[in-house]
Amino acid sequence: MVKLRPYQNESITDIKTFFKSGGLHCIIQAPTGSGKTVIFSNLSMLVAENSKKTLILTDRSELLYQAGGSIKKTGLQSMYIQAGAKFISNAFNCYVGMSQTLRKRYKLPYWIEFFNSIDLLIIDECHDQQFNWVFESGLFDNKHVIGFTATPRHSGKMRQLALDYTKIIEGVEVTELIKEGYLVGDDYYGIEPPDLSNVEFDHKTGDYKTGSLFQKFNSPTTYTGAVKNYKDICPDTKTICFCVNIEHCVKTAIAFNKEGITARFIVSNLSRPKIPENKENAGKMAKYVERKRVYDLLQENKHLTGERKQIFKDFHENKFKILINAGIATKGYDQPDIETVIVLRATLSTTLWLQMLGRGSRIYPGKTHFNILDFGGNAERLGHYTEKRLWSLWHEKFEGEGLPPIKTCGFHSDGRPIQVNGKPGCTRPILASYKICPFCGFTYPKKELKEIDLSMIIIDSQNHTAKKTKLIKEMSNSELHECWKDKGHKTPWLWKQLWYKGGTEKIKEFGKEFGWTQSNIERAIKFV
Ligand SMILES: [Zn+2]
Structure with missing residues (x-):
């Protein structure tokens, strides 16, 4: 039993x-x-x-x-x-x-x-x-x-x-599980302090008011800069990284490996795309060209992926540092020594957001916390990992009501015209979500992603406030001490951060400054 x-x-x-x-x-x-x-x-x-x-x-x-x-x-x-x-x-x-x-x-x-x-x-x-x-x-x-x-x-x-x-x-609640030692707490790094004060909070439903949130829902932005931020914030940590799609997975894996950081990706199987029978159909041809491009990219980088079971096994055995996927390793995937979760996408789904974070929260010997690198502003939109959420059996049906958003081929949704290689679109109405026109094959250019430096953000879930702080490596001893108290982490977290900053010497120095006993200093050194 x-x-x-x-x-x-x-x-x-x-x-x-x-x-x-x-x-x-x-x-x-x-x-x-x-x-x-x-x-x-x-x-x-x-x-x-x-x-x-x-x-x-x-x-x-x-x-x-x-x-x-x-x-x-x-x-x-x-x-x-x-x-x-x-x-x-x-x-x-x-x-x-x-x-x-x-x-x-x-x-x-x-x-x-x-x-x-x-x-x-x-x-x-x-x-x-x-x-x-x-x-x-x-x-x-x-x-x-x-x-x-x-x-x-x-x-x-x-x-x-x-x-x-x-x-x-x-x-x-999650906070309770952390306190009792069944899960680890997190260090959150995001785009900017989630300014929740501008979003109206509905105390009846426990959610943000749909009206004020609509803007945010409508324009989720994903930023880039995974490699640089990984090196700055959590170098050498065992990491799972979530991307938007196959192409994104492959390119992210290439970027990490180029910097000497071993990364592998897993994606769903992609069969070789077939040339459309009717080559006159410009829409189908453009779609084929796009699929073929992704297919070729995948073929060229086969050495960075492999059979799913084998990749999971290699990751388990620490044969590489970073596992990249677009949603395969979510629920049911358990690798408790993962220390960092990189979210390179913006999602509207609370379920998916919490499932992604759940990959990092498992306890493991010597693990004091896990890092969240959120490039999609997800915590702002969907709430922080430890936030108390209220649930309801009923939901508003506002999404999907009314007409689907439409744009004119060759124009952005907001009406601005665009040309690709000097060619305009066919001006027929198409769904706003289409990247390729099904009639003329007009292919919308990909959005340039903006590279950013993430900030460390301390979130007070109880009071819905957030404050931006320096990165830990830039903190003085007293700033680190304050950060530790703000976050409510257990003491081993502090030991580990000191060790990252300057090994056992740093622990001794810090211990002396804060009046630790000799045996406490020894305990800290033994832990790290
Ligand atoms: Zn068109």
């Missing part, structure tokens, strides 16, 4: 109370790293003790095994249901199934019978639209359902969570 942490016990008590009061469907909000698989293993165990059955639904095979693994530790036997499954054994009290597999079967009588035999359904990462079939099928209307997620949030035209669940039970 796996021993539960105190807050995990509380979650289970909350669920029991909810069910006892007649509730059927609830969401448990729990941050990445809070050990939710352990919670649902224990729930399954409790259910099995009453000779009842649990089905755990997930959408990723990694999670299937992770989930199954921690269930095994509880001593409970479970059956996996994955692609190709035809029959179910009645002998189990717990089933762990891939959502994609079961979605294909839920209308078949044999499988309906199976679903009817289930008493408790647990849905992992339940914010995902993938699980809509569960509720649309009606099979679980009168059964107990618990959804687990770090970010219970839907947006735009997505199905309202309130149709499927009646309550969100909020679990432990």
Whole structure:
């Protein structure tokens, strides 16, 4: 039996109370790293003790095994249901199934019978639209359902969570997990102090007012300068880097390697693009040329990538420093010794933002914190890593309402005309998001990214304030001491920063200045 942490016990008590009061469907909000698989293993165990059955639904095979693994530790036997499954054994009290597999079967009588035999359904990462079939099928209307997620949030035209669940039970907070030593805290480096004072805060929903945020939503900017900032801020740290797309991944990997920093990238498979049959179609030809260019770039840099499993293995074994991807290594990817997360993109998704940060927050021997290098102003838009968020089962449908934004081919969205190689566009109306005109093949020039120096920013999540400070390497002893107190990091963080600045000599000097005892100085030196 796996021993539960105190807050995990509380979650289970909350669920029991909810069910006892007649509730059927609830969401448990729990941050990445809070050990939710352990919670649902224990729930399954409790259910099995009453000779009842649990089905755990997930959408990723990694999670299937992770989930199954921690269930095994509880001593409970479970059956996996994955692609190709035809029959179910009645002998189990717990089933762990891939959502994609079961979605294909839920209308078949044999499988309906199976679903009817289930008493408790647990849905992992339940914010995902993938699980809509569960509720649309009606099979679980009168059964107990618990959804687990770090970010219970839907947006735009997505199905309202309130149709499927009646309550969100909020679990432990990130700050609490850091304090108890289950996660590490962060050092945040961003574009500028997120000036939250200009954005109206709606205390009812706990979110920024949509009106005042609309501008920011509309123009997310990504900056560049990953290599320079890495060298300045966190040289030699084990790093995961998130890019926008394949081309961006390849180019970022090239830039790091050029500076002698070993970096590898992983991207989804790209098949060789086919020349369009109708070569007269300028739109299709332009698209082909663009795809071929990215394909060739990828081929030329094969030596910086490889088979996904192998790259993960090499990264695990520290054969290179920086792992670059465009969203493959997010949920379910666990490499706890990662010290730095570089976000080279602007996202509008809270889920993705927190998943990216979650790759750095795991505890590891000797790890005192993790660095966030945010080139997309994401903390300003989506909130800081440790920020207390309020969640709601309902969401505004303002996104996707109304007409899609349109521009005229050969013009920017704001009406300014552009020419590429002296050629104008065909002036037909096209979607504002198009980079290539489907009619004439007019190809919009790529935006030049601005290189910037990130600043260290100390965020007070409680009071929604942020202040910019010097980089640690430029701080005097007393400034570093103040920074340490402001951030609320544990003492080993300070030891490590001193060591980075000037090795054991610096620790001794600092210790003398701040009146540390000899044994404390020795402890610090021993730690680093
Ligand atoms: Zn055109």
